Amino acid sequence: MNIYQQLFLRDLKVSMKRWSDLLTGIIMFILVAFIFPLIAGSDQDFMHRIIGPVILLSSLLASLISMQNIFKPDLNNGSLEQLVLSTHSLSGLVFIKILSYWISSSLPLVVVSSLIASAYYVTGIDIAKVMLTVLLATTTLVNINSLAAALTLGVRYPGALMTLILFPLSLPILMFGSKAIEYSILGMDISGPFYFLTGMMLLSFSLGPIATAFAIRISID
């Protein structure tokens, strides 16, 4: 097993051990999405109109909660320093870390989003489209999140600051994600927003780990 596979499995195990963080994220996701119709009314047309923004905003909040601790415990127990000191490229290691965090924190959201979609009276193939949108959006969000978490490593209570950094950067994802869901419910062609989301995902995966690695290096030394 090479170091990348080892790191991947180790991070998965660690995040399973800290399952309360992950659970809080998922609960947040469900909570926001389920409380919205209770407050704002629940007739079908209205639900169809708001599902896009609601589902993306709640996935942003959920990933914010579960990703706050992506680097901090590792910084405290010294394993992050070992990663920086290792001979392997830190960007590559960070990429693996992000990937494993995406699996443990965001893949459940993709599954749960099908539940939410059917609660919002979305039927048939559209549920799959909603899930695909959440999948594409969270892969980008995870990268932006990890950058924000790495930048705020030196801050004692990073929550509010991370939110301030995260929201403007993730705005295009939220907009195009909700557009994709809206189009799919209206039965229109969704390839435009999907191409955009996929492009943003590739961009964030190619630049995100590099920037995150750089930010980690700053806060380590």
Added chain:
Amino acid sequence: MNLKQIYKYGSPPNYFKLSLKAENWFLIPGILLIIVGCLGGLFIAPPDYQMGHAFRIIYFHVPSAYLSMSAYAYMAGAALVGIVWRSNVAFSVAKSIAPFGASLTFLALVTGMLWGKPMWGTAWVWDARLTSQFILLLLYLGYILLHLSIREQRKADLAASILALTGVINLPIIHYSVVWWNTLHQASTISKLSSPSITGDMLWPLLVMIFGYGFFFWGVICRVVASEILKREKRSKWAKQYIKELQ
């Protein structure tokens, strides 16, 4: 000017002296231009045939909007130089620009609201320019707060600079994704260089104001950068000597 001379100003004492010297070269023309622009804009320019006298807020709105955006570019440029050469001077420039950029953005938003209320009947619309201006304000605030909340100067500089550069990559994406909404904001008045949709009487005070804002901005920045450098270098020999000479 060859590269060696530029490198010379990478050292804090040299840059300190340069910015103190340059301060008045920017500040005085800036103030003069703003006075001339105000006179021209508020008294000489004819009232607009549709908007009447209310259009005169353009002379404050457009320059601050221009400058708020270009200030972000300056800040990000300084941040990039700082990251590449680890230059303390460049970091001080970036740090000093941030609060001014934020306040210019705020000013652009406020004057826009004041203008929008009588003209469109509403102070705020969800259109591309307003929204991206608001996002720009958030980016500035993120930079300032991140810099404030990290104790160690060097780490704060580097982390905030990365944030500034991320913002540069993201700003065009944000802007063009917001543009998809139909836009209520009137089209830019002087971007069409060949035939601007504004008469000469109205145009020249605007240009004067834009340049005045720019000069004034750099004058203030020179002074703030100088004090920032002095604060950072307060333990060095030249700074102590300079302070002693002042007393």
